[in-house]
Amino acid sequence: MHHGRANALDLEFLEELRAQFEQDAPACVLVGTGSIFSAGVDLRRFLEEGDDYVDAFLDRLDACFRALFTTDVPHVACLNGHAIAGGGVLAFACDETIAGRGAGRIGVPELLVGVPFPAMPLEIVRDRAPRATWTRLLLRGETIPMEEAAALGIVDEVIEADRLEGRSIERARALADICPAAFRETKRALRRPAMERYRSALAHEGKLRAVWKSDACRDAMRRYVERTLGASRER
Numbered sequence: 001m002h003h004g005r006a007n008a009l010d011l012e013f014l015e016e017l018r019a020q021f022e023q024d025a026p027a028c029v030l031v032g033t034g035s036i037f038s039a040g041v042d043l044r045r046f047l048e049e050g051d052d053y054v055d056a057f058l059d060r061l062d063a064c065f066r067a068l069f070t071t072d073v074p075h076v077a078c079l080n081g082h083a084i085a086g087g088g089v090l091a092f093a094c095d096e097t098i099a100g101r102g103a104g105r106i107g108v109p110e111l112l113v114g115v116p117f118p119a120m121p122l123e124i125v126r127d128r129a130p131r132a133t134w135t136r137l138l139l140r141g142e143t144i145p146m147e148e149a150a151a152l153g154i155v156d157e158v159i160e161a162d163r164l165e166g167r168s169i170e171r172a173r174a175l176a177d178i179c180p181a182a183f184r185e186t187k188r189a190l191r192r193p194a195m196e197r198y199r200s201a202l203a204h205e206g207k208l209r210a211v212w213k214s215d216a217c218r219d220a221m222r223r224y225v226e227r228t229l230g231a232s233r234e235r
Helices: 011-021 043-048 051-070 086-093 119-128 131-139 146-152 161-176 180-213 215-229
Strands: 028-031 036-038 075-079 082-084 096-100 105-107 143-145 157-159
Touching: 011 051, 028 161, 036 075, 036 086, 043 051, 043 215, 051 086, 051 119, 051 180, 075 086, 075 161, 082 086, 086 105, 086 119, 096 146, 096 161, 105 146, 119 131, 119 180, 143 146, 146 157, 157 161, 180 215
Parallel strands: 028 075, 036 082, 075 096, 082 105, 096 157
Antiparallel strands: 105 143
C-alpha cells in the first residue's frame, strides 16, 4: 500500500484496494510503505466533505472490507507499522497477521473518534479478535503494542523487523500450497457466522449512517483530529 504518508483510507484508495482483493492469485501479502501499515480513515478529508461523501465512503468501505474478508485467496497482513482503526480492520480481515517487533500498535478506536462501527468492520473484528479483548478493543478503543497483541492472540506472530517481509511471504506461500478447494471451503465455513450476522445487521444501516452524518459525530471527530493529529495531514 502506498497512499500518502499513512495509507489513509478515502474513496479512491478503497476502490483500488477492493480491486486488488478481487484479483485471482495463489496468495497475497498486504504491507504498507514507510513506517505505517495504515492509520485508518482520512479524517481531515471526511470533515471537509458533505453527506454524499459519507454515503459513498461507507459504501466503498463496506465493499472493500467484505472483499478482503470473504476472498478465497489467502492473505497475510505484514504489519510494518501502526494498524489503527480501518488499518486495524484490514489486518484483522486477513487470514494471518504478522507484525514487526516494535512496529507500533494495533487497534480500532472508532468510538474515541466519535463514530459507530459499520456492520462489516465490526463483524470482522468480532470474528478475528479473541472475546476477552473485545472490551479493550471495541469499547475502550485501546491501541495495543504488537508484542502484547501477539500475547493476547490479536496478531498471530511478532518477528524481528528485518525478517518481517520474508516471513510474511513464507507464510503466504505455505497457505498457497494448501489444496485450494480445501482452503476455500474451510475458510468459507469459518467466515459464515460472521457473514450471517453482517447480513442481519444491514437492517439497521440507516440508523448508523444517520449518526455518521450528525453534527455531534462531526464535532467529536473534529476534536479527535485536533487532539490526536495536530498539524499532520492524515490520520
